[in-house]
Amino acid sequence: MNTNLCPACGQPNSCAQATSDNEVTHCWCFEVEVQPQALQELPPEALNRACLCPRCAGTVHSSVSQEHDREPD
Template structure:
């Protein structure tokens, strides 16, 4: 693992997981929709496991992109006894 990223080095227009444009209207990302409209994430359900993967320095500073936000955890193997 590398050195922690300083908070002021976080680009609010890039996804902290993959580096792609996060299309965040509030951050002014390239490709974002009309700033007068709500951001795509207001209608999205984002898994807590994905949110937990965001590096500490980027939390509350950069949003996930739609592709990373859409990733859901794998189903537990059949017969594992785990329920959701």
């Protein structure tokens, strides 16, 4: 499993912990509450293996979600 990708949608999860070999002291997920439903919808084998992206974690507004859904250039 690629820990840089969200296990729910497959997009980059922007997780500082996944991209660093050093101890991480700050990541976007340290400051938000992940919606419990987002975790319940994951298959058991994905739990605690890779971080959700902000959109799938239920922490962003629709304008950011629309940009997330945009096709890469």
